[in-house]
Amino acid sequence: MEIAAAVETRRPIKETALEKLARETRIFFAAVARVTLLSGLLIPVLLASFLTIDVRLYGLDHFFSEPVLKPSKWLSYGYLLMAAGAPLVILIARRFGGEEASRVVTASWAAAAFAAFAGVSYLSPELESGDLPGVRYAVAFVASAILAQFGAAAIYDLTRGREAWWRAPFFAALGAGLIQSFIYFPIAYWTAVAPWMNWMVQDIALKSLFIVLFLGVYRVLMKRLKPRGGFGG
Numbered sequence: 001m002e003i004a005a006a007v008e009t010r011r012p013i014k015e016t017a018l019e020k021l022a023r024e025t026r027i028f029f030a031a032v033a034r035v036t037l038l039s040g041l042l043i044p045v046l047l048a049s050f051l052t053i054d055v056r057l058y059g060l061d062h063f064f065s066e067p068v069l070k071p072s073k074w075l076s077y078g079y080l081l082m083a084a085g086a087p088l089v090i091l092i093a094r095r096f097g098g099e100e101a102s103r104v105v106t107a108s109w110a111a112a113a114f115a116a117f118a119g120v121s122y123l124s125p126e127l128e129s130g131d132l133p134g135v136r137y138a139v140a141f142v143a144s145a146i147l148a149q150f151g152a153a154a155i156y157d158l159t160r161g162r163e164a165w166w167r168a169p170f171f172a173a174l175g176a177g178l179i180q181s182f183i184y185f186p187i188a189y190w191t192a193v194a195p196w197m198n199w200m201v202q203d204i205a206l207k208s209l210f211i212v213l214f215l216g217v218y219r220v221l222m223k224r225l226k227p228r229g230g231f232g233g
Helices: 017-051 077-083 085-096 098-126 135-159 167-189 196-221
Strands: none
Touching: 017 077, 017 085, 017 098, 077 085, 077 135, 077 167, 085 098, 085 135, 085 167, 085 196, 098 135, 135 167, 167 196
């Protein structure tokens, strides 16, 4: 006669309400700490962009003979630095996902805006007319940069996980660059008597060159920035 082996069944230990609250609290503060640390990478880029928003970049002028087409007419160190924000967001999205990267963008802009407002308020007694950029220029600068960075995170998540390693970073960087260009130039120069469409083409060409350089950096960092569980790339 075959005797059936006794199978010991254990009931799962039920989590108490206090234990659940403690676990969720740990998860929450860990997420806040992670966003804070990652924002520490993006905030310096934003603040440096604000400080150099009107510092013209003359290094590329010798490639153009027409004075009105020289990049220094529209290109500043601040704009160039702000364009570097999207690749940084892409690297964060690779490691932690697009939603986390979007939270980092939101937190970074909130902190940078507060710091910029506090700085302007402190210096306002010494500021003169013309020391600050015009309202339309500032709106174009900020709106184009924010939407480009959110776009970079979203596009990267939509295109990640494919066989070609370059697919997601390329389309994310390209999409962010086009978003920034197509928003910034029409808002900043729509009524200006200036060849701003030519400047926009220059901007897109310059960003295309930077995308190629960024892909090289991305390739080098791929193994170090392995995606967390559930994220392809």
